[in-house]
Amino acid sequence: MTETARRAVTPWRSGEPPAEDLDRIIDALCRLLPAWLPRQRWYAGKGHAAPEVRPLLAEAVVPGDPALVQTVFRSGDGECYQLLIGATAAPAEAGTGVPADTVIGTSRTRDGRHLTLYEAGSDPEPLSRLLDRFVAAEPSGALAFYRFPGARIPEGLRARPLTAEQSNTSVAFGDRMMLKVLRRIVPGANPELEMLAALERAGDVPSAAPLAWAETVGPFGAEPATLCILQEFVPSRGDGWSIATAEAEACVRGACDSVAPPGGFSAESFALGQATAQVHLALAQQLEARTLSPPETAELTDALMTRLDHALAEVPDITPYVRGLRTAYQDLRETVRRGNPLPVQRVHGDLHLGQVLRAADGWVLIDFEGEPGHPLAERRHPQPAVRDVAAMLRSFDYAAHHALGRILGAPPAERTSGDPRGTRLTRRASAWAVHNRRAFCAGYTAAGGRDPRTSPVLLRAFEADKAVYEVLYEARNRPEWLPIPLAAVRRLAHGNRSAG
Structure with a gap:
């Protein structure tokens, strides 16, 4: 303009x-x-x-x-x-x-x-002046602006809207601050504010410090609704998805630097596992952590079954695997019934490679609001930490096959099984995913997290639940990519975890 x-x-x-x-x-x-x-x-x-x-x-x-x-x-x-x-x-x-x-x-x-x-949301001019409201931190009609104790908000910084496709709008102010403007608004305590504050209290945790927020005054009734969150900016080499898919593509092509078969990114995956465990340990220390009772476990597995039924009604392709998936959920319930406690705590809730940044000194986890499409009460409810682990393991699988699609020039549904080159490269992509899944689990364990590989029933159930979610998402939005989660559903229905 x-x-x-x-x-x-x-x-x-x-x-x-x-x-x-x-x-x-x-x-x-x-x-x-x-x-x-x-x-x-x-x-x-x-x-x-x-x-x-x-x-x-x-x-x-x-x-x-x-x-x-x-x-x-x-x-x-x-x-x-x-x-x-x-x-x-x-x-x-x-x-x-x-x-x-x-x-x-x-x-x-x-x-x-x-x-x-x-x-x-992409216009720097008014967004730059919006920062003045956070500096003043005072009510404005139906809005209220608040700062965290001790937070310093510099004035006069130019807004730089970020163009990455995402559910919310993100705006950087110089290299100092990041403003997240929420799209879907729900009254009640915001899970991201809660967890960022908890991680800030814990100290020395790989997350971005919260600085301020804006919320409604009145229009939703007794409970305010969070509209924006201002936090420190994390200078980085990029997000995990961009870096991982580039590394995966190099290794599938046979051009990666590492001699480990098939190499590439494993040290980063190990470090990412460590960062995830550090965040989980801090959240367990600062917020609610307990074990589920058998009735609560039954309620949890019933929810997994319900999600499976909804997916089946919309995507009949998973019909051959439903029995195996239900068995995975029933095995989880039976394991707890036999006296194996299921610990739960506050978790990220939507963890994947796109939700982490590679800063100069390691990985930083971002976007703690959970899955925006889920009810607020569900996003704030304690969950097994392995839910985050399972989601990240699925993300490695996606990164590998996304890289494969770029090499072959076609999404999974358009590849021919009779192509020897395609078959060979598909095997390399799968091997890359397995290699990095194992490295992530090893790093998670090394940093004090519970080794997810020692709880195969738990890991299988939550990875299956994530794959079922992916099936439904791809069927609605990118049907050509449906073979990626369907392959995971088939593997998990047959009891093969491929995580270690």
Whole structure:
């Protein structure tokens, strides 16, 4: 957006916009969002009729042009979404105004001027000024901004929106801070705030220190809802997914540096296992940790069975493996019934290679909100730590086969089994995954975590549950990748863990 366009008209010169203009913007959004929302990756109601939306919160947090309006809408399915709305007199056209791919539509001010309304999560101008609200840390109408004790928030840093595809919006401020703007909004204690605070209390844990947060005041009833979390920025070489898939591709091609068969990344996998164990130990020390009773274990395995039934109803490809998967869950229940306690604690809840950063001195775990699509109470509920371990083991499998797809130039469903080169490279990819899964488990154990390989029944049950989740996800979003989790389902149904 050019400076000329920014100065063309200032819809609100100081303070908040007139109430009439804000009402017009909200009315326009209620009209425009039903067609816009289903096109967004993070919207959960895809495949349904155009959603009706109802505004729950609208606060002009940054005046001027562009102005920034922080909003929360409830869709027809009951989900609540936060949108950072930019409002500007600049037109939506290449080179002179708002990028076309961010435009939601237009509104008018009370004096008849046109405003372009756009999704502002990628606009540095208003996001840079949003930082002032965290510096002030004071209530603002329906919003409240808070700082953690002792946190220092420097002023005047330029916002740099991050472009990686993800469920939330992430904004870096220099190399000092990172702001996470949550998309799906739920009232109640935020699990990421809880766990970041716990890890900060524990000290010397590979996570990013929390600095501040913003939450609602009033619109959700008695309990506030967290909207944004500001934390320290972690300078890194990249995320685990990018690094691991590059290493896997090199090894599958036979070009990796390590002499270990098939080498590559194993030292990093070992270190990542250590970092995961350190986080688990700190969470167990700072937050709730106990053992499940047999009735609670039965409730847990019933939930695994229910998820399997839901997946079966939608993806009949798993029919041949259902009996073996149910046996895996029943074996878990029987193991506890025989007197083997099942320890539970707060866990990451959505751990995979994309949720870790390779900092200069080791791996750092990020994004502790859990699986955003799951209920808040479930995300805050203590779980076996092996759930995180199983999820990371599945991520190594995905990294290997994603790299394989890049080499062969085709997703799994399009590969021919009669291709000798494809068969040979597939074996190398599988060997890379096994090699790094073992290294991760060894590192986890070396750092004081319970060796997951000594609890094969537990590990098999939770890895199977994760693979079933992946089957459902791929069937809905990337059917060409369905063979990856289906292969894991087949392996786990037959009792083969391939983790050590």
